[in-house]
Structure formats: C-alpha cells, structure tokens
Amino acid sequence: MKPVDFDYVAPPVLEEAVAVLASAGEDGRVLAGGQSLIPLLNLRLVRPRLLVDLRRLTGLAGVRAAGDGVAIGAMTRQADAETAPLVRERAPLLAAALAHVGHPAIRFRGTVGGSLAHADPLAEVPAAALALDATLTLTGPDGVRRVAAEDFFQGFLATAAAPGEILTEIEIPACAGRGWAFVEFSRRHGDFALAGAAVVLALQDGRLGPASRIVVLGSADRCHRARAAEARLHGEPPTASVLDAAAAVADAGLEPASDVHGSAEYRRHLVRTMTARALGLAAARLAAP
Amino acid sequence: MSVTGGAAVAGRHAIAITVNDVPRRATVAARTSLLDCLREEWALTGTHAGCEHGVCGACTVLLDGRPARACLTLAVQADGARVTTIEGLAEGDRLHPVQEGFWECHGLQCGFCTPGMVLTAVHLLETNPAPTEIEIREALAGNLCMCTGYQNIVAAVAWAAARLRERSATP
C-alpha cells in the first residue's frame, strides 16, 4: 500500500509555493497536514506528480483577532485551533467541530486549511465554516482573493480554488451572543459522521434573524445549508415548536445514497435528528449567554 | 523528475531527523513514509505497520513531542523534526512508567499495538496527569488493539499516571 512515485517541494515562501503549484497544473497537489491526502496516496486513489508542502510557510500557522472575530492561518494544526483561547471564545462552534475530527494524533498533524481545502462532504470543519459564515483567503498567481465559505465548497472534494491557488487563511466573523451547536452521529468515536449538524442561532428583537444558519453534513456532495429549515426559523421566536418544525425539514432537498452504513432513509432521518439535537443545544446557549 | 527543491536529487531527498535524541540522516524518495524510513532506513522496527491508512494507530510516534501516525507522515515532512519511537522511551533497562504499567497490569498480549499505545499514553499523561477512565479511553480510541479488550490497557495507563504523580510529588 505505497503511493505512486511523485516529487516534493517545501518552498520557504508563499510566492514560490504558488508559482511551483501553478506550473505543475493538474499534476500538483498541496500538502498541508496530510491526514486526508496521505491515506488517499497510500491507496493510490490520488496520483500526483508533485506535492507542494506548505510546512515551511510558518506565517500560515496561527490564530489572530480579526476585528471582533478571529482569523486562523490555514496551516494551523487542528489541535492548536481547537484549544486556542481566541477560537474557543470567538468561534466555539469551530472548536466543538474540531473535537470531532479523527483522534488526537490526527488533529496534531491535520490542519484547519487542509480540511477546508479537501472539502470532504463528511468533514466537520467545512460544515462549521459554512455555519459560521466564514471567509476564506486564497492566494494565487493572480493575487489574493476572498471567498465566502458559501461559495467555496463546490461539490465532492471540489472547491472554488483555481489551479495554483492556495488557501491561506480562514476568517470567522464575530458571533458573540449567538447560540451554537455542533452535533454528529458516527459509528465510532472519531469516525466520519453518518450525519451531523452545525447550527448558529442569532436573535434579532427576540426573533431568529437571518444570521441563523443550519448546516448539515453527510447526505450531500458537500456540506449543505438546510435552507428550508432555516426559513422556518427566520422571524420566529426560538420555541420548541419552531425548532422542531425546522428540524423536520432539515433533509429537504437532500438525496443521500445508501451504503454499507445505512440506507438513504436512515440518513435523512439522522439529518433531522442531529439537526433537532443541535437546535436544542443552540437554543439553550442562546437563552443562557 | 527535476522539480526544484532544496536537496532533491533525481526525485530523492536528503533528510535529517533527530530520532530518540540521535541525529539521523537518510536519502529517501518523496513517497517514503516516516514509518518506512524508521523501519527500513534506520532499522527501528518497534514502530509497526498495522493498516497504512491512519486508522489503527500501530505506527504512532511522537513527532516534535506529539503523537502522529508515521504512516500518514512522509519522511520528507519530518525533515528537521524530533521523533520519539518506542525504542527511545526506556532509560537503559529502566522502563518508562507507562511501559512499567503495561507490564504490571498485563496491558499487552501480542504486543503489536503496544508501541503506539504506549506513546499515545505517554503524551496523554504529559498533558493530563490525572485522567479519568473515560479520558483514557478517549485518548486511546485512535489506537486499535485486537487482543486485550482494552481493559488492562486502561488500567495500565491509570497505574502509570499514579506512578508519575508519586514521582513528581517526591522531591
């Protein structure tokens, strides 16, 4: 179970990394922590000619305040982000989601940016980023651009990053005072989820405002905003019946596949169930600031 | 292949890793895992290949002090790093308290998962000197053991935690 032969560079500066990656075109892959990529390499499911390792770009690791929100360098190890006081304080939903990523040994190596850029539909970090309305910074041959999480995830393992573009930072806007929760169900602790939900609830004059988001994972080709469910929230008070009504349609528009771990019907049910649990937890946090 | 990159020569890369406080060098293909590098280049065979896709934890080493899957780390990624493997844990014949705990509590049977388990536990106790049973189980949940049913492993880690606390309480 060995990878195909490839070459490897670890450029010391971002510009060089971008240049090398751009010149490699489709044959190049970015290597961040490697915890998603290397299993695929070992199984020969991914067959690059060149890996561009970002490990020497120390400027890409770290957490900083960004206004009242928080910005996280793409190369920040998941475990470091999970325990960073700024993240716990300003983006607790992300910290909670990170705690579900694999096991500690995975999170010590895996990076926040790597998980986002890999865009696995079962992954926790993308779902949290989408629920938190994060903005992702991409650096490419043509310069730097910022993309909303909403627009970043494009499909199964597919993102808006163009060839040669490298995800460098994720910025999460201030969300003080909001209710939040991350809930998932997996066969075993540390496994990818069968279904999960990342929820943010925002009150405006006692009613749930447009910043309230429900993101579900595990039943689509990417993390998925449950817009029908969100619509049941907007303008309503956070009562049990409103939350239940939202959860009941959390699977609207989803067409999950059946697989060895469960039928499509079961997955839809789990999406509703996880959403209901997440909404309940988020509403409780809303009530008790 | 002739892409740029510090020490790359015809697709091979010179690396230097400090393993168990010993500086070591090798020239490896980019695709060589840290696991294969430790085992094949440096004959440190205490680190085991159990699945090579990051699930079983048999290949766990401490990379710059923190547990990592050696099968999910390329050797080139570890260039310049400090690695601790199971061979580096005991001081001569004196076992590390976690190793001692595994012996005292019969926390191993076939021994194949043991190096990864022990190193994972060592890190746990460095960061959490008094873990609860559930914390121990959570910390070890990324390491599969097919022999013990985990019960004596959990007991071994708890035993080691107590021993380490005793030691640190003794001036």
Added chain:
Amino acid sequence: MTLHAATDGWVGRPLRRVEDPRFLGGRASYLDDLRLPDLLHVAMLRSPHAHARLAAVDVREAAAMDGVAAVLTGEDVAGAMEPLRPLIPIPNPPRTYPLAVGKVRYVGEPVVALAARDRATAEDALERVRVEYEPLPAVVDPERALDPGAPRLFEEMESNALWRDVLTYGDVEGAFARAAHVVRERFTIHRYVSTPLETFGVMAQVEPGTGLVTIWSNDQRPGLTSGVVAAALGIPQSRLRLIAPDIGGGFGNKRKAPYLIVAAMLARATGRPVKYVEDRRESLAALCHAANGVIDIALALDADGRFLAVHVRDVVDEGCNLQNPTLHSLLKLSNIIGCYGIEAVRFEAAAVLTTKCPSGANRGIGKPAMCFALERIVDVAARRLGRDPAALRAANLIPASALPYRTPVGAIYDSGDYPETLRRALALAGYEGLRRTQATARAEGRLIGIGIAAAIEPSTSNLSSYMLATRRPGTSGVGEAALVRVELDGSVRVATGNVASGQGYPTAIAQIVADELGVAPSAVSVSPWFDSHENPWMFSSGSFSNKFSGTDTGAILGAARAVRDKLVTVAAHLLEAAPGDVVVRDGVLGVRGAPGRQVTVAEVATVAYRDLLALPPGMAGGLEARHYYVSPLADVPDADRRVAVQLTFSNSVHVAAVEVDRATGAVRIAKYAIVHDCGREINPRIVEAMVHGSTAHGIGATLLEEFVYDAEGQLLTTTFMDYLKPTALDVPPFEVVSLESPSPRTPLGAKGVGEGGAIPSLAAIANAVEDALAPLGVRVTALPLSPARLWEAMTRAGEGRGA
C-alpha cells in the same frame, strides 16, 4: 522423590509475563522486522472481479521494469507444482494453485506475484500487468449457490456443495412428536474476522548449495503448513526449514500456505531472499473470513419447558475455500447442545462454495454462530412460554452431579458447575436490580434490555472428527511436542511445537516447568520462536482450538518429568542415596533426613554433559527429554458417527445490559458481567485478560464488524474505514469472576480459555437488544446490530410490519 506441594507451586500464580520487556521496548521480532541482505519485496496483483475467466495475462512490461527481479503467473506456478490438495475428498477434485489459473473466483484472489527491490516498486510494476477478464456471474448467496442451475465455481464439480450431510443423534423425531412446544427461528450469520493487528507475511530463502528452503512466516499451524509447502515445492520436508517468529496476533487467521509457496518460488527464481507482507486491504479481502451462512434452528420443549431436542439446518458459506473447508460445520457439533441436557440432536450440514474470500479459522470457528442460534432460540422459547430467560436456562442446565456428561454427539463434558456459574453471573450482574431498572426505564419510554448467554467453550480439536466429512482415515487424534533441556550451567531451556501470538505461553510454560524441576521460573528460558529444525513438532503442532491446556501441558510435563527423573537418578547416584529419598527444591537436590547432603541442579548437569564418568554406569549423557504427547481423550467416529469433536469443555455465562437509542439505533452497553470456568488456571492474570480480549472480539462482531458483498460479489468493506473494529470506547469495562473446576481429564486440570468470550458475547448482546426492543416487537435474527439495522427494524415495527 517429592516436590513441594501444589499450593506452594508456580502454577496458579498471576505472574507478570516474562516475555514482556522486549515487546514493551519495541524489540520484538515480528515477521516484517526480519532482514536479509539483498532482500526483494513481493506484491501481488489481485482480482477485481468476483468471478471471471482469465482471457489473457501479459506480464512482459512489468517484468522489463527497472527494479523488478521476477514475475510469476498462475500458469508459471501450475507448471512447477502439483495442485493443492483439497482437504475434503470430492469426486473430480478441482486443480487449484496459489495463483489463479484459468479463472478468478473471488475479489482479491492473487493472479500475479512479482518481486522487486522494494514494495513501492513492486506495486508500480503491478500497474503494468495487463489482464483481460471475462466476467462470469457471481455466486453470492450460499443457499442459491446450491441451486442446480447456479453458476459453478469449479466446472469439474457437480455442484457448489463441498459437503452435505445429515447427522442424527438420539430420537429426534420422537422428541419433536411429543413436544408440547416447538420454537423455530432462522438466523442469518454474517461474515467477520478477528483481524490480528499484524498482517500475514512470509520471508523465504533458498540456499543454492544445499537446496535447503528456509521460510519465516507468522503461520499458526507450522505442523500442517510444512507438509503442504514441501509437497508443493517438490522437496522432502527435511529440506524445508519453517520458522515462526513473534506473531502479532493470530486468532486462527494466520494460515496461508499458498503465500509461502509463492514466496519460495520467487526466491528460487531470483536466487535472492524475498519477503511478502500483506497490506491491510489484502488481509481484509483475501486472508480469511469467518464463514457467513444461515442457521435454521428448532427447539422442542415439553410442557414444563424442558429442552427435548434440537434440530439445526446449517448452511455455511465457505467462500472459495478448498483448503480447509467444513470447519465451521463440524465444530458446531461441539457446542450444539450448549450447557443443556438436550438428548436428541439433528444437524443438517451444508458447506457451500461461493465467490467470496475463503473462510478460515477464526476465534471459535462456527461455535459463536452455534451459540448465537441456540441462546437466541432459548430466549425465543422463554418469551413464548412466558418464562424468565434466566429461569428457563436454569431449569435446563446440566447439573454438576451429572458431570462428566456424555453428549449425544459423543463428547464428554469434563468439569464445571453450570447452574452455579449462572447463579454467580446473575448475582454479579445484579440481575434482579437490572430488571427493576428496566421496568422503570420502560415506563419512561427508554429501551433498556438484559441479555444472558450460557455457553460451553469446547477446546482441543480432535482431528479424527474430520472423518465425519472426509470418511477418510489418515489424520486422527491431537497432540503436541515439547523439549526440556537442562543446560550445563543448570539453566533450563524449553521448546515446543506451538507458536505464541500473545497467549503468554513462555510464561505459562516457565511456571509449569519450574514446578516440575524445582527451579524458579526465571531459570526457565522458553524459545520464543518455532523452528522446525530446532523445536520438536508433529502434524497437529501449532496454535489452534485452545489446545494448550489439552495437549501442550501434557507434552511439557512429559518432557519435564523425564528430565526430573534423570536429575533425581543422577543425584541419587552422586549422593549415594535411594532415588526415593531425593528431594528437589529451589534448584537443589537434597536427601530426605540428611541435611547438608545435596547437589545443585547445575552440578548434576555438569556430570551429565562433562564429567561423564561420574554418571551411573551405563547411563547415557545429557539432561534433555522430548515428549510427543497424544491426548488420550481423542477417539474416532463410532458406528453411529458419535465422536468427541473437541476434548475439553470450559463454560461461562455472560450477562449484558444495553440501552438502545430510539432516535439513532445506537446500542450502548451499560453493563457486562462474565462468570467463567476454565478449570485450573495456570496463570490467572493471563486467563482473565484472554476473557477480556475474547469478549471484545464478540462485541465487535455483534455491533460493528461485517464484510459486505454486493450482488456482483464486490467486497464493499476493504479498509479499516469501512470494516469497523471496536475501540477503547466501544468495549465496556468487564466484570469478571472465575470459578475453577479442574478437569479430571487434562494433564494439569486446565481447559481452554481463548475462545470463551468470543462464543457467548454475540448471543448475550443480541438477547439484550431484543429484550430492549421487546416493547416494539422487534426480533433480532441477524448481526451486526448496526444503528441503521436497528433503526430500520424499529421503524418497520412501528409501522406495524414487524421486523
């Protein structure tokens, strides 16, 4: 002579394992840790199809690659060896080889093997092999595989059936005719396997001068493997040296002679040593699986709820297994009546070929499935009769006074107290309290259940029992061999034909020998490796069916006692005493009643090896003995086909309490209590840990693990991301109590323990889950109890459709 009293001995003490420090330090030598100069690495191309004709295999491009030393195809192999011999005599036996010839018959079947400078290069080369497959219909369902029109795996055979038979013991018809109640159920048995963390591997070297073939392999049955491999290579067994190093877990899985043959052929072809180690995908897809199948079971009860007869129709899906089929069928005979006094048994056996991974030995082999079906049907009966499942079991257990008990199949249950085991288990679990908790929880809408399984753990297989299927003599009984040698300095070395894979044999053996020779266990050094040119061995040598307590102890004792006798004889001569007056203790031989007259074991050894003229006149030198122990308990099938399939019988009761999450179908094990009795425990610390590990295997099989094949015979669970093993969070803490009823029939009174947990745990949890879901009317008839399966069952039950 006298030895110190048994209570004073080393056997029975929970010693720490002597072998642990090197494992703890990462200094063990597993197969993949072995190195030879110029070593080549092997990779195998494996079939992506369940069933296909091999139209063309073109290896030219691969063979020409830089770094590739040799390539072997099925045709190459077939040209160089006689076919592998099926164990079961079949009319027109198919010719099969270590690599596929003509057809492939399961996903993962090896097609081409090649050796290259490293494994990565070997895998690169596999991508250059061109194979044209012409797909054929897969044979996935074992019952449909028996249809006359089903596609056949082997055209030479008349059907896909390997063995079909009906074995009847006692008046089955009469019992069912007079039964007041008959309960029936159909259980689907799933595929799973123990997945030792170290995969299977082999390293082979051919000495050019002598032609001696040396093979290192983590093979658990070297006694059996040696003959198969030597025959395939066309060499006498004396020219094959088979070495088993430290083994990273076995559980029966590690037997794959075809890989040894391929490796040796590549070593021959290249003149260099080669190594092949399965990767995890290969191991999951192609090493072996516990057979799946279907069990239809009917239990006849009288009006008082006494079990009268059991009728089992058993279809075993062997996959593509011609090497060691019928194991999963035959071994069910050894626990078909469980712990109960059932006097009439009918067993309808069918062992069937399908296009799946070959089935093979796996912790308990067939017995977990048999126990699952029997203990489930007992719960079904209890529900039907309105009896408490504990009470119904208690009423049917064989009483202690009836032991030794001859079962209708021909086994003899040797020791134990089954009713007491049940009583203790119920007490340990707090059964009454659990029932009260359950009642309260149910009132709150929670789904809590309690499951009991009472089990027999048969061990030490009697190889004569194969005659039931083969009707062919030539292999019978069971035994093991041991060598005990006191070295010149008085230290003791022991070697046996068995191979250790975590069971603690070096420690247990040291304890046994220490007692016999009157030395400390630390003075006893047990060879950690098997080496066919060093260790004594026989056909049945190796690790299977928990035979250590049944045969290995006899071999070790036999050799140790012969050495002790010689020690005493020589000492008596040196001390001018009568042998009967010589006492051995702590490495010193003294004379009773004459303090100060003594010699040490080392002094006697010096005489035996060096000071030869000091020996008693005419006595041969040396202080060494070998003993080839044959179990006196083994028999051959009688005219009524009664035979002891296995020879010693441990027993246990498991009690599990679970809660099922109505919303997700997840099962949480809230309590797990075990009371077991494996006779005299040589090392209680090792015994208890075996119970933990074995039970964890069953829990994994019950809740998580399953090899899933689709309708085309594709294996969908080929990595540890899909084939789910239990973690430290999935296995609950166990409460374990052991009873010790020494067997009157084994050398030390010990009985098997390694499979004990894996046998009842499936039934205990399944019974608990069905009990939890009883308010919904859900029946548990298939495993694993995945959240999806339980949720769907609850949902269907809620819709009034039953499960």
